[in-house]
Amino acid sequence: MLHRYQRVDESVSTGPEEPCAPCVACFEARQAKIENFIRQGERIHFVIPAFPAKSPNQKKVLGVLPDLGELLALNFLQSMCDYVGYFYSPGARVTICSDGHVFSDVVGVTDSAVTAYRESLMARVKAADLVSLDMFGLDDAFGSHDYPKLREILERDYAVSLDELKDDVRTDATTRSLFNGIHRFMYEDALARQGTDTTSRTKLRNGSKEAAFQTIRRSNAWSRVVAERFPEAIRLSIHPQPPHSEKFGLKLLPTRDGWLTPWHGVVVDDGRSRYLAKRWDAEKLGASIVWRNGVPSHFVAPHLTIDSQGDSST
16 A cells, blocks of 8 residues: 555555656656566565564553554565566565664663564564565664664764754655654653653653654664665655655555554454554544454454454454
8 A cells, every 4th residue: 555645545655745646757766676676587676664663652552562463564565575476477575674673762662672573573474474575674784683882883874963854854844744743653652651740741742852853863874774785676665755756655554544553553453444543542442452372463343242262253
């Protein structure tokens, strides 16, 4: 599902400008890379920075490990590769450039939690036989598990200055939209962590603003590492993209919030479809949690029941 900034649908993503259907200019931006794979008879290679770790805000998610949301998103990426294979026999592959260790310290997630999330994710890839997917992380890039040191290297060698990023947010509509989306998530998470603390919302909002700047700064640095390591690959993004961008913006699952991802929400099964929502919205509906293999998987709407296998049925 390609997605755009202002409308939550399944069309191409755009910035604040007029929506752009897939056009000649969009194709030409990637044509040379696609043709290079075809000339060599190789699988078309996509890379996507994504699947960092579950949000620390337990009001939005079900736990700290991947659940049905991640599994559906992984299946979607595999199905995209299968679809390419229908028209081009070598098919396609996707490298998930997991960015959890890139900014874990900024968003309030431990490195051990990021590692556990990634290991569980890879176990699901293997169990579901998603043969077109593989993963690449900060440790793969720099050959170490000393994540604080690796983040120092990332900032030193690949990050722009904070002042430069702030200037981009002020002057570039696409960067500003990205900042606003991430700032919103950061503020929600800060409110949840506050608990009974009397810290003012203004102070929390300002603190989450600085965290959003740092997250984007690190994320952009990671994007440069990915481009350096996979220069021929076609870039994908979980964020909406402006027209004719070098990246395709993908919405991994249906959601009414164009910015929501499986690691910031939960899956709700309403009997007709499964979509992403924040946990508190699922609970407001009176939805029930489905457990699979002893861990929470997703929510089912109130008019559904849960059978003895932990699956929903009417």
